[in-house]
Amino acid sequence: MKIALFGATGGTGQQVVKQALAAGHAVQALVRTPANLSLQHEQLTVIPGNVLDDTAVATCVEGADAVICALGTRQGDEPVEAQSARLIVQAMQQHGVLRLIVVTSLGVGDSRDQVPGFFKVLMKTALRKVMAAKEEQERVVKESGLDWVIVRPGGLTDGPLNGRYTFGLDKSIMAGQVTRADVADFVLRQLTDDTFLHKTPAIT
Numbered sequence: 001m002k003i004a005l006f007g008a009t010g011g012t013g014q015q016v017v018k019q020a021l022a023a024g025h026a027v028q029a030l031v032r033t034p035a036n037l038s039l040q041h042e043q044l045t046v047i048p049g050n051v052l053d054d055t056a057v058a059t060c061v062e063g064a065d066a067v068i069c070a071l072g073t074r075q076g077d078e079p080v081e082a083q084s085a086r087l088i089v090q091a092m093q094q095h096g097v098l099r100l101i102v103v104t105s106l107g108v109g110d111s112r113d114q115v116p117g118f119f120k121v122l123m124k125t126a127l128r129k130v131m132a133a134k135e136e137q138e139r140v141v142k143e144s145g146l147d148w149v150i151v152r153p154g155g156l157t158d159g160p161l162n163g164r165y166t167f168g169l170d171k172s173i174m175a176g177q178v179t180r181a182d183v184a185d186f187v188l189r190q191l192t193d194d195t196f197l198h199k200t201p202a203i204t
Helices: 011-022 054-061 081-095 109-114 117-124 128-142 180-189
Strands: 002-006 026-031 044-048 066-069 099-103 147-153 155-157 177-179
Touching (some): 011 026, 011 180, 026 054, 044 054, 054 081, 081 128, 099 128, 177 180
Parallel strands (some): 026 044
16 A cells, blocks of 8 residues: 655654554655655655645645545644645645544543543643644544544554554543553554544543
8 A cells, every 4th residue: 555644754644654664564654854754665655845836745645545544743842734725635635545544632622521531621721732733633633524534542652553542432541651652553443453543532
């Protein structure tokens, strides 16, 4: 399968790249600064460009079988999740690509009660703009008409892949820690598994 990937230089995105290539997939990644993606592989195509550039986004999506969006916003940067979602959806519709897997966060939308109190405070203060962008990102995806899955992880860590994570739609699943490697594993499973099609599973 050929995967168009957005957010390849982030922690989760890098895990998606490594695991996708190891599984035999081809990856074409749109990267603002190619030097930040040091991995080289014959099945990896790095496309220099910005996720807010519709031409660059369309170039990345063209020819793909599915799209994964693992974009995040670094502290102090302006959130790009909402606007990039519009461009990604537009490009997918233009090129007839249907499968879209998006990583957002627990705390977004109807998962607000699945995060601890301190995080709820952050959502209203330091993370207000980021969470608002993720809310809009999810809205755009849900209204896209595509075959989407929105993955909502808890607190991300850099531990190894162990496969011992909890996931599902049960609102009693509370945000704990989960490795980026495990999130990537779950994300890649959604490419061919329809269990959570048009749904927003939590993973923690």
